[in-house]
Amino acid sequence: MTGTPTAGPLPRLPRLATAVAAATALTLLAAGPAAAGDLTVTDPRIVAHFDLSLGQTPENIALEPDGSANITWSFARQVVRVDKNGEVTPLAELPEVENPQTPSVGAAVVLGIARALDGNLYVTYATGREETGIWRIPPGGGTPQQIGFFPVGAMPNGLAFDEECGTLYTADSALGTVWSLPVTGGTPTAWATGPALEATEALPFGANGLKVHDGAVWVSNTAQGTLLRIPVKPDESAGPIETRATGLDFIDDFAFTGHDDTVLAALIESNRLELVRPDGTHKTVLTAADGLDNPTAVAVGGKAVYVTSGAFLDPENPTPDPNLLVAKLKKK
Numbered sequence: 084m085t086g087t088p089t090a091g092p093l094p095r096l097p098r099l100a101t102a103v104a105a106a107t108a109l110t111l112l113a114a115g116p117a118a119a120g121d122l123t124v125t126d127p128r129i130v131a132h133f134d135l136s137l138g139q140t141p142e143n144i145a146l147e148p149d150g151s152a153n154i155t156w157s158f159a160r161q162v163v164r165v166d167k168n169g170e171v172t173p174l175a176e177l178p179e180v181e182n183p184q185t186p187s188v189g190a191a192v193v194l195g196i197a198r199a200l201d202g203n204l205y206v207t208y209a210t211g212r213e214e215t216g217i218w219r220i221p222p223g224g225g226t227p228q229q230i231g232f233f234p235v236g237a238m239p240n241g242l243a244f245d246e247e248c249g250t251l252y253t254a255d256s257a258l259g260t261v262w263s264l265p266v267t268g269g270t271p272t273a274w275a276t277g278p279a280l281e282a283t284e285a286l287p288f289g290a291n292g293l294k295v296h297d298g299a300v301w302v303s304n305t306a307q308g309t310l311l312r313i314p315v316k317p318d319e320s321a322g323p324i325e326t327r328a329t330g331l332d333f334i335d336d337f338a339f340t341g342h343d344d345t346v347l348a349a350l351i352e353s354n355r356l357e358l359v360r361p362d363g364t365h366k367t368v369l370t371a372a373d374g375l376d377n378p379t380a381v382a383v384g385g386k387a388v389y390v391t392s393g394a395f396l397d398p399e400n401p402t403p404d405p406n407l408l409v410a411k412l413k414k415k
Contacts, residue, residue: 131169141391174224184211186257195242207239230268241293254290292336336380349378
């Protein structure tokens with residue numbers, strides 16, 4: 084890696100670690116039976132290793148047309164681009180915040196990322212202060228500009244851009260809300276709410292990953308271990324929330340494979356990448372043995388699968404390995 088930016092020491096996560104420990108007693112549901120024409124993930128390899136001590140905890144991915152990966156480093160408050168050879172290029176750094184109060188985390192963290200066709204990048208930044216919201220980074224990198232101004236108690240996390248209607252959708256892990264915001268910016272609208280999006284007493288992280296797919300907004304709920312689908316009605320309002328898969332304990336981000344509604348989901352606490360079929364059944368396709376270390380995000384570009392690992396949930400791990408892994412998506 085070259086050109087890697089520096090940052091201060093990584094903040095510890097006592098509240099997050101406590102929440103995870105409190106919920107580890109949840110039972111993992113068994114995967115469903117294999118389906119005809121099932122997909123699998125093969126040939127995993129780690130293309131880049133990052134430095135946990137510098138806060139280089141990869142959180143989310145947005146792909147470039149050439150296959151490079153734009154990645155948010157959550158605790159370093161930075162956005163970088165990693166090419167196919169693993170070389171890291173800094174793109175932007177979110178501003179430092181005095182006395183951040185991010186719900187359940189404390190530190191200021193940059194989380195979701197989405198790329199527009201014009202090359203602009205959009206990221207979510209959670210601080211517990213007025214900087215909380217969506218920030219835009221110009222093509223090729225540069226100074227971020229805040230365009231979305233969210234409540235200070237929000238934790239905007241997963242982010243997706245619907246080019247057709249010019250809307251940014253954001254999953255709020257603290258307030259159990261999906262927000263919508265015009266790409267021109269301003270104050271967001273609470274587009275979808277309800278118990279299915281909320282956190283639980285055991286784990287204070289609800290709605291997390293978010294994707295726009297086939298006329299709907301899809302959301303993962305980390306605390307409830309679910310994958311949700313919210314139809315976009317003709318007037319662009321939210322339809323009723325549908326639960327499409329359960330038993331996805333500690334699900335973080337996810338991505339569609341390009342094959343109908345089949346999803347690849349990162350299960351952060353159990354170090355698994357799960358293939359979720361349209362009928363809600365699922366199977367494990369990658370594990371810690373393949374290089375996963377608290378996987379946080381997934382992206383699919385053609386037949387390539389990208390997975391980031393944050394490596395920050397186990398403070399007793401003597402060799403944490405935040406990384407970017409690339410594998411191949413294949414039909415069996």
